[in-house]
Amino acid sequence: MTLEPATRVDSVPPSGIRRFFELAEEMDDIISLGVGEPDFSAPWAAREAAIASLERGRTSYTANRGKRELRERIADYEAATHGLQYDPDEEILVTAGASEGLDLAFRALLNPGDTVAIAQPCYVSYVPGATFAGVDVVDVPTRAEDEFKLTREVLESTGAADADALVYCYPNNPTGATMTGDEIAEVAAFCRENDLVVFADEIYADLTYEHEHTSIASLPGMRERTVVFNGFSKAFAMTGFRLGYAMAPPEAIEAMNRIHQYSMLSAPTTAQYAAIEALDNCRDEVTEMAAQYDRRRKYVLTRFEEMGIDCFPAAGAFYAFPECPWDDADEFAEALLQEKRVALVPGSAFGAGGAGHLRVSYATGLSDLKEAMARIESFIE
Amino acid sequence: MSSRREILDLLRENARYTTEDIARLTDFSESEVAEIIEEFEEAGVIRGYQAVVDWNAVETDEERVRATVELNVTLDRETGYDDISERIAKFPEVTSLRLVSGDYDFDLEVEGDSMREVSHFISDKIAPIPEITQTVTHYIMESYKEQGMEFDDHDDDDRLSVSP
Numbered sequence: 343m344t345l346e347p348a349t350r351v352d353s354v355p356p357s358g359i360r361r362f363f364e365l366a367e368e369m370d371d372i373i374s375l376g377v378g379e380p381d382f383s384a385p386w387a388a389r390e391a392a393i394a395s396l397e398r399g400r401t402s403y404t405a406n407r408g409k410r411e412l413r414e415r416i417a418d419y420e421a422a423t424h425g426l427q428y429d430p431d432e433e434i435l436v437t438a439g440a441s442e443g444l445d446l447a448f449r450a451l452l453n454p455g456d457t458v459a460i461a462q463p464c465y466v467s468y469v470p471g472a473t474f475a476g477v478d479v480v481d482v483p484t485r486a487e488d489e490f491k492l493t494r495e496v497l498e499s500t501g502a503a504d505a506d507a508l509v510y511c512y513p514n515n516p517t518g519a520t521m522t523g524d525e526i527a528e529v530a531a532f533c534r535e536n537d538l539v540v541f542a543d544e545i546y547a548d549l550t551y552e553h554e555h556t557s558i559a560s561l562p563g564m565r566e567r568t569v570v571f572n573g574f575s576k577a578f579a580m581t582g583f584r585l586g587y588a589m590a591p592p593e594a595i596e597a598m599n600r601i602h603q604y605s606m607l608s609a610p611t612t613a614q615y616a617a618i619e620a621l622d623n624c625r626d627e628v629t630e631m632a633a634q635y636d637r638r639r640k641y642v643l644t645r646f647e648e649m650g651i652d653c654f655p656a657a658g659a660f661y662a663f664p665e666c667p668w669d670d671a672d673e674f675a676e677a678l679l680q681e682k683r684v685a686l687v688p689g690s691a692f693g694a695g696g697a698g699h700l701r702v703s704y705a706t707g708l709s710d711l712k713e714a715m716a717r718i719e720s721f722i723e
Numbered sequence: 724m725s726s727r728r729e730i731l732d733l734l735r736e737n738a739r740y741t742t743e744d745i746a747r748l749t750d751f752s753e754s755e756v757a758e759i760i761e762e763f764e765e766a767g768v769i770r771g772y773q774a775v776v777d778w779n780a781v782e783t784d785e786e787r788v789r790a791t792v793e794l795n796v797t798l799d800r801e802t803g804y805d806d807i808s809e810r811i812a813k814f815p816e817v818t819s820l821r822l823v824s825g826d827y828d829f830d831l832e833v834e835g836d837s838m839r840e841v842s843h844f845i846s847d848k849i850a851p852i853p854e855i856t857q858t859v860t861h862y863i864m865e866s867y868k869e870q871g872m873e874f875d876d877h878d879d880d881d882r883l884s885v886s887p
Contacts, residue, residue, distance in 0.1 A: 359886070359887050362885045363884065372884060374885060377883070377884070377886050466887040515887075637748040638748070644746075645747065685885055712744070
């Protein structure tokens with residue numbers, strides 16, 4: 343026996359983002375529009391609550407499912423903002439980021455050999471997460487002409503009807519696409535008709551700029567077949583705290599907690615205190631950050647229009663997903679980085695359907711954003 | 724849809740944003756932005772545009788001394804707060820003047836080239852005003868934040884340059 347990677351690990355290639363990260367790290371004075379996290383620090387009140395909890399010596403484990411006070415607040419928050427009703431005792435699990443939640447769901451709720459349909463382009467962890475769990479993946483590439491929304495047509499044409507589960511994320515990373523209540527209802531109907539369970543990554547739910555977010559779990563007949571993932575990383579700008587949560591009916595949460603209690607034991611305690619404060623007192627900061635993102639979004643979309651670059655009006659998260667002016671977006675991104683010191687991530691790094699596009703993160707201060715857009719403009723001229 | 728208020732917020736953030744920038748950041752066209760700013764200026768909503776200066780960073784031997792002064796006043800039938808404030812605000816040394824609640828009446832900010840100059844100004848020009856009963860002067864030793872801007876640069880972006 344040697345310390346070789348197991349075959350299911352070996353079968354997963356390193357993240358496509360890795361290469362760009364390594365290139366960018368070698369260079370000085372780059373402006374990066376390649377960052378998938380807020381440029382804001384966590385709200386000060388949340389940071390201070392974390393410090394205060396340390397000063398009081400609150401450094402023990404918490405309950406496996408997370409502090410009850412936190413789960414109660416999550417339940418209240420989700421009820422007030424997304425119309426979801428979950429019982430804090432049995433239907434909410436606090437995790438180390440939404441990513442842990444997804445990983446738990448793949449392992450706890452699917453069997454090896456089951457199939458999961460994954461709407462793409464998407465966050466880089468979904469396909470590897472399914473693979474690590476021995477679950478087969480059906481790629482569901484959304485299309486530029488649909489503004490990267492998930493449609494019944496795409497679901498049907500890719501064979502998603504035969505899958506056991508569907509994973510998607512709206513508002514979407516990397517495209518910034520959002521879906522209206524009616525559009526989500528169409529996906530919900532498809533899942534009911536074909537008996538799919540849904541893993542809905544709603545981490546960007548509070549960062550929408552054109553219409554309110556609709557959670558699929560709030561639609562008729564969906565609660566019992568859905569796990570909703572959310573967390574504090576994006577809207578509350580708390581990425582490094584590593585705190586998320588999953589919401590689902592009791593038997594699903596119980597199964598996920600079965601793994602969580604052995605692998606994680608409990609989510610970071612300090613982060614849980616920060617999150618309680620965030621939900622109690624930092625909603626205004628979230629609104630203010632969202633207002634800033636919206637301005638930058640308008641700026642970026644207007645600038646692309648001025649440059650003649652085709653970009654659909656992305657209405658959520660903090661990404662725009664323009665069509666690449668060159669045929670090969672990987673080549674473009676690399677040349678732009680080398681020549682103009684601006685980092686973008688080619689869409690192909692986010693799976694099927696991403697090729698030929700670029701992810702442009704506007705989670706960057708306005709002065710850098712202006713400079714970066716000016717450099718892109720001079721590069722394509 | 725953007726509100727007119729958003730234009731104020733943007734100019735408060737950076738008064739040097741061009742009308743073109745503001746149009747790109749909002750739903751207004753460039754000409755609408757120019758029009759709204761002009762209306763704000765005419766209505767006295769926007770009173771001026773100034774740089775936020777960190778005097779400690781200015782490389783010169785010249786000193787810039789600032790102080791906040793608490794003023795107590797007495798009023799009578801003929802003299803109200805507005806009358807007193809008008810007399811005080813006229814001095815160019817006075818950079819801000821506010822009526823406040825609490826232990827004293829006016830909160831005054833004064834600027835000068837030396838502590839001596841500021842002290843003389845308070846004792847010669849402000850204290851003798853008949854309605855003023857007391858002044859307490861606090862020299863500003865260090866400024867950490869002005870007009871919403873923090874002066875230290877510790878907030879460097881330490882995020883990974885590319886992340887999923």
